[in-house]
Amino acid sequence: MTTKRPTLADVAALAGVSTAVVSYVLNDGPRPVxxxxxxxxxxxxxxxxxxxxxxxxxxRRPRKWRQLGLLVPDLTLPLYAALAGRLExxxxxxxxxxxxxxxxxxxxxxxxxxxxxxDVGIDGLIVVGAVNTPEISKSCRRARVPVxxxxxxxxxxxxxxxxxxxxxxxxxxxAAAHLIEVHHCGDIAFVGGFTADDVEYGDRETVAQRHExxxxxxxxxxxxxxxxxxxGAYRAVSARLHSGTAAPQGLVVGTNGQAAATMRAVxxxxxxxxxxxxxVGFDAGTNQNFGQITxxxxxxxxxxxxxxxxxxxxxxxxxxxxxxxxxxxxxxDRGESCGCRPDINPAPLHAAPGS
Numbered sequence: 001m002t003t004k005r006p007t008l009a010d011v012a013a014l015a016g017v018s019t020a021v022v023s024y025v026l027n028d029g030p031r032p033v034x035x036x037x038x039x040x041x042x043x044x045x046x047x048x049x050x051x052x053x054x055x056x057x058x059x060r061r062p063r064k065w066r067q068l069g070l071l072v073p074d075l076t077l078p079l080y081a082a083l084a085g086r087l088e089x090x091x092x093x094x095x096x097x098x099x100x101x102x103x104x105x106x107x108x109x110x111x112x113x114x115x116x117x118x119d120v121g122i123d124g125l126i127v128v129g130a131v132n133t134p135e136i137s138k139s140c141r142r143a144r145v146p147v148x149x150x151x152x153x154x155x156x157x158x159x160x161x162x163x164x165x166x167x168x169x170x171x172x173x174x175a176a177a178h179l180i181e182v183h184h185c186g187d188i189a190f191v192g193g194f195t196a197d198d199v200e201y202g203d204r205e206t207v208a209q210r211h212e213x214x215x216x217x218x219x220x221x222x223x224x225x226x227x228x229x230x231x232g233a234y235r236a237v238s239a240r241l242h243s244g245t246a247a248p249q250g251l252v253v254g255t256n257g258q259a260a261a262t263m264r265a266v267x268x269x270x271x272x273x274x275x276x277x278x279x280v281g282f283d284a285g286t287n288q289n290f291g292q293i294t295x296x297x298x299x300x301x302x303x304x305x306x307x308x309x310x311x312x313x314x315x316x317x318x319x320x321x322x323x324x325x326x327x328x329x330x331x332x333d334r335g336e337s338c339g340c341r342p343d344i345n346p347a348p349l350h351a352a353p354g355s
Contacts, residue, residue: 014047065095067120079283090309125145137158166301166305172298173217188222202227234262237261250279280338
């Protein structure tokens with residue numbers, strides 16, 4: 001059953017003011033409104049979950065398709081491409097079209113897309129890997145647009161704002177445990193960066209969580225610092241392998257975007273993958289199955305993440321159970337880069353629920 005969308009008149013009645021005053025508050029003018037009346041209007045709008053329909057004046061008849069906004073950092077990466085594709089499918093099943101903004105981890109670009117999307121009247125915004133979380137949150141709150149936060153986010157947000165994500169700490173544990181327990185690697189290193197000094201535009205929060213899980217299994221093993229670019233990974237791994245110290249037996253690469261560069265650095269140093277160094281990464285896409293070496297990779301439940309994200313923006317008025325959602329379990333997809341043969345190995349390993 002569809003709930004009637006609150007109107008400007010509903011807000012005015014609850015606040016005890018005229019519809020003109022409500023319009024002045026929600027549109028920041030054209031006439032000034034006292035702080036007392038402004039507070040009453042905003043409180044009433046929050047209580048009714050009112051969101052202005054900016055297309056109402058232009059569209060005088062019912063429309064089938066409504067709109068969602070989606071912000072992603074980099075559509076060239078398999079994880080984000082897969083998420084965008086699945087989110088688009090889930091949105092279309094709910095009669096919503098998806099407008100996509102490719103942000104490049106740039107906080108200013110995130111805000112530009114947010115403002116543009118809310119101006120055209122989106123029903124919700126899904127933000128993947130947000131780096132300007134507080135400002136996006138404020139902008140959407142002013143526009144009365146619900147937000148779903150996916151994968152990771154940087155900075156605090158107000159109120160009950162669940163994060164739809166996989167268990168990145170468990171993913172780091174899974175990768176390290178596979179090298180140590182299955183392949184008996186005694187010396188393994190983590191490739192990645194997770195501080196502001198390492199990287200400005202990148203998903204350092206996710207890498208930090210994966211490294212945390214890695215360390216919980218491997219102990220104080222080597223960290224090869226990179227800036228999260230393929231070039232950075234190639235330079236850092238090459239420098240490590242040419243440093244004169246013994247090469248590690250295994251590498252866990254913190255982002256998918258650096259996996260191929262890491263493998264190239266190993267082979268360019270005259271070493272073999274997996275013969276000399278075994279490699280495990282994250283979030284490999286199916287298009288990577290046709291490379292010279294398939295990547296063993298910890299995988300996120302893309303379909304489940306997309307389904308929850310869509311529900312968070314479209315069903316928020318009727319479902320509150322998402323606030324207590326735990327990070328979702330991950331699996332290990334065994335490829336050739338660690339020395340496994342997918343056709344003869346058992347089913348993918350699963351991280352323990354709630355781990």
